[in-house]
Amino acid sequence: GADRVHGTYVDTGLMREGETEFVRANFSGLGAKSFEVEDARAQFLGALEGLTAPEAKRHAIGEEFVRVQQRILESEHYLDGHWVLGQGTIYPDTIESGGTAKADLIKTHHNRVAGIQKLIDEGKIVEPLASFYKDEVRAVGRQLGLPDALLDRHPFPGPGLAIRCLCSDESGVAEQLPEGWKLPVRSVGVQGDSRTYRAALAVPEFPASDEEAASLINRMENINRIIVTVWTADDPSKMQSVPSFLTEERLERLRHADAVVRKLTLESGFDDEVWQFPVVLIPFGTPGRPDSVVLRPIHSVDGMTASAVRMSDALLEQITHELRQISGIGGVFYDITNKPPGTIEWE
Numbered sequence: 001g002a003d004r005v006h007g008t009y010v011d012t013g014l015m016r017e018g019e020t021e022f023v024r025a026n027f028s029g030l031g032a033k034s035f036e037v038e039d040a041r042a043q044f045l046g047a048l049e050g051l052t053a054p055e056a057k058r059h060a061i062g063e064e065f066v067r068v069q070q071r072i073l074e075s076e077h078y079l080d081g082h083w084v085l086g087q088g089t090i091y092p093d094t095i096e097s098g099g100t101a102k103a104d105l106i107k108t109h110h111n112r113v114a115g116i117q118k119l120i121d122e123g124k125i126v127e128p129l130a131s132f133y134k135d136e137v138r139a140v141g142r143q144l145g146l147p148d149a150l151l152d153r154h155p156f157p158g159p160g161l162a163i164r165c166l167c168s169d170e171s172g173v174a175e176q177l178p179e180g181w182k183l184p185v186r187s188v189g190v191q192g193d194s195r196t197y198r199a200a201l202a203v204p205e206f207p208a209s210d211e212e213a214a215s216l217i218n219r220m221e222n223i224n225r226i227i228v229t230v231w232t233a234d235d236p237s238k239m240q241s242v243p244s245f246l247t248e249e250r251l252e253r254l255r256h257a258d259a260v261v262r263k264l265t266l267e268s269g270f271d272d273e274v275w276q277f278p279v280v281l282i283p284f285g286t287p288g289r290p291d292s293v294v295l296r297p298i299h300s301v302d303g304m305t306a307s308a309v310r311m312s313d314a315l316l317e318q319i320t321h322e323l324r325q326i327s328g329i330g331g332v333f334y335d336i337t338n339k340p341p342g343t344i345e346w347e
């Protein structure tokens, strides 16, 4: 009942623009009596300092969630230890974290790290949605009478913008191939039940058909993603990646780019046509504009497979025009990779 539920929203500093206010307004709208916002921004940024590997970032975030939760429970002396932690884990989180008999580890979801596993073993975690896919979760929510504004939102990953802000601990340049530029940036993909971690290929224009795009990726070695070059500040031969980390400056750059894209897609109605639309920052650019933005609109039913979606030329032009104004952004690319062989997120 409402008296016994304590809601805590952890502000990790990795959320989208306006998210904390949105959650605050909606949680009280649901009739919960106790709700707090825990400001843990400095703590998360500190834990992520210097990390570049996707799995290292994911583990750091998951473990930090456990620490924040322990701190809250201890400081409040909640119920003398008579508490259980509710998590919104859904079925794909378990599969992709390597938690079923057949599946390899694709990505460790934040709710499946060691600290959480220990609490699960102690019987301290309830996960009412753990056997459902995302479309089923929405159906359950509809039966419970939750507002459409919540149910129809695009999914957003627990580790937030951290896994959409790619990092690198080395410098690199793009390599010219007959098909396009092989970028010095790697992303996570999936092949059968296995994880891949390979470079992205930037082609000069949209392939004529989906079949052409699919056949291109199938014949490319060491590539798991194809992106179309929409705009670059300089010739790709003169662009590079330099050591880049999860700094406040880069997160703010991504947050700004994401907000611009969300505003324009909402206004144009494109937001309703797609299942999810990650906006990704990659460390590839010029000395004055060190990062590029990748647009990743996809269609899916349950997130387990996905297809890339095209937007109108007019909308793409408008988005690109706005992104070019953001300081530090040196390129705009459009991801046309299906899942498999890509994943929806880049990390």
Ligand code: XMP
Pocket: 092, 096, 106, 107, 108, 109, 110, 111, 155, 156, 157, 158, 159, 276, 303, 304, 339, 342, 343, 344, 345, 346, 347
């Ligand atoms: P991928 O990138 O694996 O993502 O194709 C499939 C779906 O899962 C979301 N996702 C996550 N959600 N915690 C979450 O709550 C996570 O750690 C996480 N990682 C990926 C992703 O946004 C997509 O909808």
